[in-house]
Amino acid sequence: MADKRTSIDDIVSELRSGMTIGIGGWGSRRKPMALVRALCRSDLQDLTVVAYGGPDVGLLCATGKVRKVVCGFVTLDSIALDPHWRAARQRGKVEVMEVDEGMFFQGLQAAAWRVPFLPTRAGLGSDVLRINPDLRLIRSPYGAASPYTHDPADADVELVAMPALHLDAALVHTNRADGAGNAQILSPDPFFDALFLGAADRRFVTTEHVVPNGTLAEEGPLSAVVIHRLLTDGVAEAPHGAHFTANPPDYGRDEVFQKEYAASANDPAEWDAFSARYVFVSDDEYEAHVRERMTA
């Protein structure tokens, strides 16, 4: 059986400028932040980031890595809006494909199922269709006379054809994983991480702790192993790798740190200080700075 253990640096070395990269988690919850910081430090550029957006989007925008974002929102949860995202948008620095968050789910699902689109009511009548002029509608081929038309109101109905959101690479963070590429989410919501991986060509998991193959059931329920090894190419151990986003039961959101992160959008000097201390540093230095802060 293949040993898929790798490192964050090796994962980043497999990515290329211009790629479309999906990032798991939701808002400021269980984001692969150690990997995101490594992207920020890399020489990658012109990325298209596909995410239920949180500080992953904000940090990548603030470090100039992003050409385009595909999202339904960007939020820090306890802070309604990521100010780095707001600043990037208001400066006109980033393109956006903004869609309903359910359409987004269907786009990932379509990619994972290898179909070009999935139909949905979501988006009809809204400006999602105006601000994304390449989105198309699809008319149901089942008319009133069709034996498959359960409800006449659905005969010939016109729906949004949400296109597949195909990813060059997907990056997610889990609570536990094994070297074979199975990964366990002990947090209450697995979000869409397995779907991000399913929609991607190259699939990478960072995790709090790598355990031997066959022992994930000792860490928590097997039903929490929602990512199986058919969905993964590489697994990197990254303890505290979702900090400062919430990753229960291992740790909650670091709200004080998140406030610092948000405040660093206020002016260039604050951002320079924040990024010099917390972004353009190794993971060991990052951890040391986070610890210093807590004991200060």
Next chain:
Amino acid sequence: MTEPSLERAGATLPCTRAESCVIACADVWRDAGEVMASPFGTIPSLGARLAKLTFAPDLVLTDGEAALMVGAPPLTARPADLVREAAMPYRTVFDVVWSGRRHIMMMASQIDREGNQNISAIGDHRHPKVQLVGVRGAPGNSVNHPTSYWVPDHTVRTFVEHVDVVSGVGYARAAAAGPGASRFHDVRRVVSNLGVFDFETPERTMRLRSYHPGVSVEDIVAATGFTLAIPPDVAETRLPTPEELDLLRNVLDPGSLRDREVKS
């Protein structure tokens, strides 16, 4: 317990403005039956819990994370003290949204006469003057299940003739988009810090349903950037019952978080 009271135009009001807003929000879920109530904001959250504790016991509330919770605990209850009855991760929330068994109360940075809502951006979407949170689930919610809105700061900047980016879909646009959009479209009500609004006119445009105690119809007209339908017999928002006031003040929100969202 100190009884909050308000002096206005010589009359003493039996409840605060925030409490009127909670009652108006609670009434949004009256007769909703067994549906998921998804309130955004402090006052809608209190309204949903109050409704569940009184006239809408079958309402389904989430813990704000990924589970359904039993009962209607105080707003400040610690996560460890919540009792949960089922898992409700986001993947499952979409199943509920698209099945229609939900009545959400979202916030609106802008709302217009036809019931379009904006939480995406102010100005041109390509170069926003102000970037907001994003359309979130508003497009899908508004064409799949009953949707109401909460606007804690009713002004001509929030109640506008036309919103800048249609996130939640209003009546005229749902009709124009055809039965795929209009079949389950139901923008039910708008509650603001000044009054309650619905779309029960022949043209499905916004109508004043009631004004909160202490607010005049003229106040509302002056704070609204379009022409409201105003029925000749429009009445005051109903007062809370003694039981409701007791639950609100002494059980659900003894720390008066409601007053931080709407000042009296």
